[in-house]
Amino acid sequence: xxxxxxxxxxxxxxxxxxxxxxxxxxxxxxxxxxxxxxxxxxxxxxxxxxxxxxxxxxxxxxxxxxxxxxxxxxxxxxxxxxxxxxxxxxxxxxxxxxxxxxxxxxxxxxxxxxxxxxxxxxxxxxxxxxxxxxxxxxxxxxxxxxxxxxxxxx
Numbered sequence: 001x002x003x004x005x006x007x008x009x010x011x012x013x014x015x016x017x018x019x020x021x022x023x024x025x026x027x028x029x030x031x032x033x034x035x036x037x038x039x040x041x042x043x044x045x046x047x048x049x050x051x052x053x054x055x056x057x058x059x060x061x062x063x064x065x066x067x068x069x070x071x072x073x074x075x076x077x078x079x080x081x082x083x084x085x086x087x088x089x090x091x092x093x094x095x096x097x098x099x100x101x102x103x104x105x106x107x108x109x110x111x112x113x114x115x116x117x118x119x120x121x122x123x124x125x126x127x128x129x130x131x132x133x134x135x136x137x138x139x140x141x142x143x144x145x146x147x148x149x150x151x152x153x154x
Contacts, residue, residue, distance in 0.1 A: 034140040035082035037132050038094045044079045046072035049099045050106075060106060067112055070119035071099045077118055080128045084139035085110035110139065 049072040055065045071078045078096035082088075085098075085108050092098055095114050098105040105111035114135050121131045 034136050035084060037080055037082045040076045040080040040094075040128070044075045044096070046075040046078075046096075048101070049075070049096070050101055055106070058106070064106065064112065067105070067115045067119070068099055071096060071105075071115055074119070074122050077122050077128055077131060078115070081114060081118060081132060081135060083111055083114060084135070087111070113138065 050068055052065045052069060055068055075096055078099070079094045081095040083092060083095045083098050085104070087098055087104055087108070090102075090104070092103060095111065095118065097103055098108070098111040099115070103111070105115065117134050117138060118131050121134055126134075
């Protein structure tokens with residue numbers, strides 16, 4: 001297992017490493033950078049999502065632990081969402097895998113932001129497609145269905 005200090009050091013060098021190999025990290029994708037969302041896998045579970053106990057032992061705050069709990073409770077949704085932080089370059093398949101032990105959601109604002117959107121909208125009863133549109137609207141600039149419901153105007 002990687003220590004928190006090592007993870008922070010690794011993440012701080014990631015942008016330079018990506019630039020060195022000719023890739024630009026994505027922190028704010030352009031409106032045309034909409035990612036294809038994966039289809040959720042049959043029988044997917046949240047069993048591989050890091051436990052609250054482990055996160056507490058690593059010193060993570062309650063709000064981060066709540067995101068992991070939320071993703072663990074809706075794996076079929078999280079597995080159907082692309083992650084806009086660029087973690088697919090590290091082999092992540094979906095937002096769900098960002099919350100696995102090798103994922104980077106512990107310290108990634110984009111992974112965490114997508115989870116907040118997905119968890120809140122799933123709790124409202126929105127479909128996977130509606131959640132995808134909301135995430136695309138936030139991270140790729142595509143219009144979201146029901147955006148006016150959350151304070152945005154068309």
